Amino acid sequence: MAIEINGKTYETDEEGYLADLNQWDEEVAKKMAELDDCELDENHWQVINFLREYYDEYQIAPAVRVLTKAIGKKLGKDKGNSKYLYQLFPYGPAKQACKYAGLPKPTGCV
Amino acid sequence: MSTVKKFMYVNRHAPYGSIYALEGLEVVLIGAAFDQDCCMAFIDDGVFQLVKGQDSSASGMKNFSPTYRALGDYEVTRLYVEKESLMERGLTKSDLMELTYEDEDDDWAEKPSIQIVERSELGRLMEEQDVLLNF
Numbered sequence: 001m002a003i004e005i006n007g008k009t010y011e012t013d014e015e016g017y018l019a020d021l022n023q024w025d026e027e028v029a030k031k032m033a034e035l036d037d038c039e040l041d042e043n044h045w046q047v048i049n050f051l052r053e054y055y056d057e058y059q060i061a062p063a064v065r066v067l068t069k070a071i072g073k074k075l076g077k078d079k080g081n082s083k084y085l086y087q088l089f090p091y092g093p094a095k096q097a098c099k100y101a102g103l104p105k106p107t108g109c110v
Numbered sequence: 111m112s113t114v115k116k117f118m119y120v121n122r123h124a125p126y127g128s129i130y131a132l133e134g135l136e137v138v139l140i141g142a143a144f145d146q147d148c149c150m151a152f153i154d155d156g157v158f159q160l161v162k163g164q165d166s167s168a169s170g171m172k173n174f175s176p177t178y179r180a181l182g183d184y185e186v187t188r189l190y191v192e193k194e195s196l197m198e199r200g201l202t203k204s205d206l207m208e209l210t211y212e213d214e215d216d217d218w219a220e221k222p223s224i225q226i227v228e229r230s231e232l233g234r235l236m237e238e239q240d241v242l243l244n245f
Contacts, residue, residue, distance in 0.1 A: 058180040059172065063143040066183045 024102030121156035134245030142184035182211030
């Protein structure tokens with residue numbers, strides 16, 4: 001599978017995750033969201049950028065429990081809870097946000 | 111979630127050159143994501159997994175050593191390293207990465223995750239587990 005934007009091709013796996021994380025840019029994140037009927041606002045971007053930083057530091061995509069806790073620590077308790085994150089990413093915060101962030105599917109996510 | 115079991119993941123292989131270490135680490139994270147009581151043991155060449163300053167470029171494998179630093183976030187807070195295995199390889203505790211976790215019950219104080227234990231003590235710890243998984 002692949003996503004095409006302005007003549008540039010982004011290879012993805014069968015679940016829509018980006019094959020090469022270095023290929024990521026904001027355009028592909030927006031396109032992925034559009035395909036899910038989701039419009040990205042600054043709250044989405046906060047989580048997406050957080051995930052990219054987490055991956056950069058630890059070389060893994062965090063499980064949802066870990067993501068929730070870490071977001072709470074960084075962005076405050078009102079954002080570090082699953083209700084808030086599920087509102088932003090109804091398909092599952094770790095799964096859906098990781099996809100938009102160009103990361104592999106989180107470890108421990110079945 | 112029903113019953114929580116005590117899992118120990120026993121790592122015996124060097125980090126690169128085989129897939130054991132990386133697979134072992136992934137399985138720990140999965141166990142932890144399912145809220146099991148997880149700890150890890152590092153014996154034989156497995157102690158090399160925790161050595162700091164790893165450079166995997168010549169092996170063609172990704173350097174996944176930063177991922178051990180995420181274990182604290184997953185509440186994997188006990189990493190037992192066998193003292194004899196370290197000594198046999200000319201290593202000391204100062205050759206290992208400084209891995210920490212934040213203790214929720216102690217005002218999030220940062221505490222070391224790595225514990226150096228003697229072979230006999232590690233045997234006793236293994237006895238306490240419900241499940242031992244070898245990698």
